[in-house]
């Protein structure tokens with residue numbers, strides 16, 4: 001929320017456990033975005049010139065500094081997100097991400113890369129030497145659901161590649177920035193090429209005007225604006241957007257395990273994850289048993305209220321999300337859905353909470369099966385044939401990820417291969433959150449651009465130069481002659 005105090009613009013962030021706007025910060029002025037970008041641009045050539053080994057040392061030093069200050073960052077993050085364990089996971093994950101890239105970068109950015117040596121009639125030897133030239137200044141715009149993870153996930157490989165990083169976190173969850181910036185004091189050479197600009201969407205727009213490449217994580221609606229702005233500037237845009245992930249449960253599945261997988265995949269971070277399971281398709285022969293087990297286990301889960309260290313479900317980080325979830329549930333009930341458990345938004349201590357909610361008798365006419373929910377809601381639908389299940393799973397404009405659970409991976413894999421999504425979990429759900437290694441691309445409205453995951457994701461931040469060497473005599477000019485005999489050298 002923005003206010004003007006004595007002529008100065010201030011913003012506040014709200015603690016989702018109390019509903020109190022208890023964190024005041026000064027957003028960047030538009031001119032400041034440009035100034036920060038200029039500062040980073042000035043420092044970037046030295047960052048690149050010092051070489052990969054020195055950059056790796058700096059990334060490792062930053063990891064150590066974050067680890068040393070982890071409690072401060074976790075505390076700040078938990079005040080914006082209302083959950084503790086995942087705040088720990090995010091900060092520890094940031095440390096792992098730095099160390100992971102420190103280990104991967106030498107292989108991916110070897111400073112002496114050689115391409116193939118070719119022979120032909122015209123050119124006796126061609127030597128390719130590829131050089132990796134990073135974009136000078138990369139920009140990162142992140143959402144509120146995993147504020148630390150998503151501010152750094154792409155920035156770290158960009159830094160490893162030799163780029164400078166300008167980051168705009170969500171105005172809804174800015175608290176972590178202050179303690180995180182302090183950790184950069186221990187690594188001055190890195191501090192000179194990392195900048196944070198706080199503020200709302202206008203600051204995101206201003207960032208795009210300054211950078212050479214933009215990585216955006218957020219909603220489809222904003223992603224479209226980002227892509228348009230990037231296209232106008234002719235800069236690459238890497239977009240990681242929303243999802244409506246399906247899981248297909250075949251009758252051969254171990255239903256108890258499937259229930260646990262679906263609950264973990266759908267309720268983690270209170271469902272506020274792009275890769276949440278948001279549609280559950282169950283083969284009709286086991287549908288009723290599965291639904292009863294799912295409802296029972298979901299209903300037994302508790303809110304992390306009043307103690308942040310107890311319980312399974314945190315508050316809704318961005319309170320207006322409660323209205324979206326509430327409307328989707330209402331729309332489903334109006335059109336014939338049935339609540340098995342949950343279904344009501346609760347108020348505790350000033351915060352808004354959605355208990356785990358299981359809905360039955362849903363159809364694709366309902367918003368709950370078509371729009372991103374971003375809450376702990378699991379709508380369950382029966383299917384008869386595998387073909388029908390695949391058609392239902394693919395009846396969506398999204399394509400982020402999905403899952404298939406069967407009695408064996410041999411049975412699940414052919415089904416998963418027919419789902420139009422980038423990350424498919426086999427015999428479990430949301431496995432893409434557990435590993436950064438497999439490359440994957442988003443389908444449909446879930447995003448565009450190269451893979452964020454996998455070692456090759458660093459290639460998004462570099463341009464390769466091919467130096468093609470002529471080591472023999474250049475081709476004779478008569479190669480251009482139209483009447484030359486077919487046996488003569490071809491271009």
Ligand code: NDP
Nearest residue numbers: 142143144170171200201204205218219222240241242274
């Ligand atoms: P938004 O799209 O509302 O915001 C994302 C970021 O963009 C915020 O920092 C926001 O600033 C900023 N922004 C807003 N308007 C503009 C603009 N015109 N130009 C540039 N930047 C702008 O997303 P949410 O924060 O609501 O995040 C939830 C969404 O993120 C969900 O759809 C979720 O699925 C998606 N997501 C995708 C992931 C993936 O990997 N595919 C991972 C996690 C989330 P501010 O908030 O300050 O207004």
